[in-house]
Amino acid sequence: MDIIAAVARGADAPFTVEAATLRPPGPGEVLVRVVAAGICHTDLSARRNFPADLPIVLGHEGAGVVEAVGDGVTAVATGDHVLVTYSSCGACRYCAAGHPGYCAEWVVRNGGRFGEQSPLRVGGEPVVGGFFGQSSFASHIVTGVRNLVRVGPDVNLTRTAAFGCGIQTGAGAVANVLRPPAGATVAIFGTGGVGMAALLAARALGAGTVVAVDIAPARLELARALGADVVVDGAEPDVAARIADATHGGVSHALDTTGLAPVIAQAIDALAPLGTLALVALGEPTLPIEVAKLIGQGKTLRGCLEGDGDPQHFLPVLLDWFRRGLFPMDRLIRTYPLGKINDAVADCASGAVVKPVLTFE
Ligand SMILES: NC(=O)c1ccc[n+]([C@@H]2O[C@H](COP(=O)([O-])OP(=O)(O)OC[C@H]3O[C@@H](n4cnc5c(N)ncnc54)[C@H](O)[C@@H]3O)[C@@H](O)[C@H]2O)c1
Ligand SMILES: [Zn+2]
């Protein structure tokens, strides 16, 4: 079928909105008309870091309406409203244990489909599609049934599109990995889409003192408005000491969303003994870590992909928080029609907007 897609053709070239063709859904696949698609920093890093994959249609926070299903699909039907998340096999031991983020087939299922495997053509030539099993910077996608979480027709798809990656990553890092008990102290380093979601989850779970650290004054202001008790300017000296002062000796739980080595070091220092720091941002390939600090104070450092939950269970939790007003997504998003994708990307890269969302209607 004929569709419209935003194609990335160069690491620094603007996206071009082009006519494309999409093959029909095969067995186990679903055709979704995209209503909205969030932009995640991972889209921008993929465009920059994997030039060999270009041209590609990126996008992995889709939301839309099912238009057709392939053979064997029973979990969703034509007309269903769906959020689109990452792909997983559902059969390996990590999927079976409820951790599809660490699926044994993660890379092959989410890294894009190439050549004849791609469901997308532009001018008759294949372009890389199936990014995170979706490539949702397009009016329509062919995706896998496990990518989809069905939602009620009343759910605002534009506001919830980013649940499929950025929001579940931050919220899940807190709810599924750090699991702060009520009254715990939590510090969030970097308050972009992922960090704000972490902050909102910490509040929803009844954390005690929540500290937000960023270098952008507008983000700190928004973090405070969304429930941070303490905001710390990361550009000032002695970040860890200031957090320790504000929390009577350090936090029990922390999350880094910056991927910057000096910030991760601050986050380790900001932990009280026995505290845990979760990492989600792939910034630094390697880190110098003072091992004695971890050992001497029993601190834990762990990584976490896509919030470490099963989207089939965790996205409904997020939707419940959203319905109850605990995730005021209208405070985080700004919408752009697909034709304005380059403005949206610029606002994402500059930090002007926490979560840009493309719309297709
Ligand atoms: N692990 C996963 O599954 C997963 C999923 C989605 C996104 N990510 C990654 O998570 C990261 C965060 O994503 P995002 O969309 O929130 O990005 P973002 O750029 O919107 O947020 C990062 C924030 O860090 C702040 N920052 C920069 N330098 C700082 C410093 N020195 N001290 C404190 N704060 C500082 C920025 O001002 C910004 O607000 C990205 O690297 C992204 O690729 C990982
Ligand atoms: Zn699997």
Ligand SMILES: [Zn+2]
């Ligand atoms: Zn993402």
